[in-house]
Amino acid sequence: MRTYKTAEVAHIIGIHPNTVRLYEDLKLIPKPERMENGYRIFTELHIEQLKLVRLAFQIEVLQNGLRRKVVEMVKVSATGDFDAAIEIAQEYLKRLRQEQVNAEEAIKIVTQILSGAVQESQRVFKRKEVSDYLNISMDALRNWEMNGLLTVRRKQNGYRIYTEDDVKRLKIIRSLRCANYSLEAILRMLNQMSKNQNVDIKRVLDTPQEDTDIIAVCDKLITSLREADYNAQKVICKLQSMKNRFL
Incomplete structure (x- = not known):
């Protein structure tokens, strides 16, 4: 299984290495193992989880706790419980459509x-x-x-x-x-x-x-909710793909 250093992960995702560390601190990605010298070791799972984070946070829908629901979904996915994350994402999509x-x-x-x-x-x-x-x-x-x-x-x-x-x-x-x-x-x-x-x-x-x-x-509002709806559907597909790949 291929592994990556922090700088490599940052380059693949297109973010600063400090952002990778921030996502780890916020528990948005699984905690990586470390080498004897203290360097973090990332895997394909981390790469896909980071792609999920970037996808999920593309849309800023803040009303009625929808943003918190997105954060919850990402954190649950980071624990490896993809079924629960999919359930949260589906609830998020349902609430978006009600909005x-x-x-x-x-x-x-x-x-x-x-x-x-x-x-x-x-x-x-x-x-x-x-x-x-x-x-x-x-x-x-x-x-x-x-x-x-x-x-x-x-x-x-x-x-x-x-x-x-x-x-x-x-x-x-x-x-x-x-x-x-x-x-x-x-x-x-x-x-x-x-x-x-x-x-x-x-x-x-x-x-x-x-x-x-x-x-x-x-x-x-209406335009952003429709965009968020489409984004949520992509998030659910991403979670399904991660579940099939890593479980």
Whole structure:
């Protein structure tokens, strides 16, 4: 069986030797044996595990613990339990597809609200009432207001009051936040919607402005989830191949 030194492994994978050592410290690859002089000895298993690591971390999907699920899968694979790693990867893929459903559903909900298909209550709400009615935390309401997503009127005593239009706007924000759109993307959509109610919601959310310096991953949520879906399928195939080869 052929063996490799750290520098050789790094060259094959296309990473720095320190990155190989970092992956070992993070338990993303099996712990290599060492020669009498202390040099690490890597095998074909390490090469394939490192390829898996690079493949698995190509896509940055952070919402709802998906990134942690990827890390868990890689670490389990590093222990040699490929069946368990495949099971985790399949669960990850399942959750990715649910996130895709949530994202598409959020846009449908927004479209229904904008078209008037959803009828709102005629009540005027206090903050606690709107929090309970929409199942939105008080902290979330404060955060959305601070980030300019909503401007709430106040009574003379200083208490905030939420009108029917405010509730409609909050439902839009809530739907998109549940689908993990960034506050920046939502604000962009709301601003464009105020200028043109016939705006293509999906296009606005999925297309960041050219002059935006920092683009959150969620600005292209649907696109990134589809890419992650394809990547997850490749990861599962890779794990199956490693299982067949090394077990």
